[in-house]
Amino acid sequence: MLGGVLLLNALLSYWFTSDTTWGYHGKYINWRFFKHQFSPKLSLTLSELAKYDGSDGGQILLAINGSVYDVSSNRDIYGPKGTYHSLVGKDAARVYVTGCFRKSDEYTHDLRGLDAEECERDIKSWQKFFHNHRDYWYVGQVELNYDFPENPPEPCQHIKFPG
Numbered sequence: 001m002l003g004g005v006l007l008l009n010a011l012l013s014y015w016f017t018s019d020t021t022w023g024y025h026g027k028y029i030n031w032r033f034f035k036h037q038f039s040p041k042l043s044l045t046l047s048e049l050a051k052y053d054g055s056d057g058g059q060i061l062l063a064i065n066g067s068v069y070d071v072s073s074n075r076d077i078y079g080p081k082g083t084y085h086s087l088v089g090k091d092a093a094r095v096y097v098t099g100c101f102r103k104s105d106e107y108t109h110d111l112r113g114l115d116a117e118e119c120e121r122d123i124k125s126w127q128k129f130f131h132n133h134r135d136y137w138y139v140g141q142v143e144l145n146y147d148f149p150e151n152p153p154e155p156c157q158h159i160k161f162p163g
């Protein structure tokens with residue numbers, strides 16, 4: 001019965017739009033997103049997260065202040081040869097705020113010394129970007145530790161995301 005309704009829906013859609021899903025190609029019909037919806041959310045340590053950097057051709061994850069997102073569908077950007085490969089397999093919350101990509105100690109979730117409002121705004125908006133993106137999704141949390149070195153990274157000239 002349900003199968004028949006789905007088939008009829010697909011046929012009608014194809015008849016009217018030459019597409020079986022009424023032109024919709026978003027994440028809700030992506031089988032990988034669907035699978036994630038029904039699998040338990042991950043709870044990783046930072047060293048477990050480090051394995052998901054795509055260097056083995058597998059799943060690529062990045063984290064922003066504890067929230068972990070799957071970005072495997074964009075290997076061009078996040079894979080080993082990608083422009084933003086430096087963001088994966090870790091929680092580099094700080095660099096989403098500062099934009100200081102060339103400074104290696106920015107790749108941390110240590111937000112000390114940064115403006116609280118700027119952190120709030122930039123971190124929330126990048127989390128939202130990955131959460132709502134059609135090809136990326138939230139997969140769980142990474143357990144953060146706060147045993148940082150005595151001093152936070154040196155201040156740097158912040159670079160703003162264009163647009």
Ligand code: HEM
Nearest residue numbers: 074076077083084087095096097098099100159160161162
């Ligand atoms: C706070 C500063 C910045 C952050 C956190 C940031 C982060 C990112 C991220 C995460 C993406 C990938 C988006 C996706 O998955 O589709 C991206 C894409 C991109 N960014 Fe940045 N970015 C910053 C600044 C800049 C600046 C200053 C430029 C320009 C000079 C730039 C140029 C680009 C371009 C061209 C892309 C598209 C890459 C592509 O499609 O291959 N970004 N950025």
Ligand SMILES: *[C@@H]1O[C@H](CO)[C@@H](O)[C@H](O)[C@H]1NC(C)=O
Nearest residue numbers: 065066116119120121123124
């Ligand atoms: C980062 O995560 C911590 C712990 O969950 C939270 O208290 C803090 O508000 C978050 N910061 C930002 C800027 O989102």
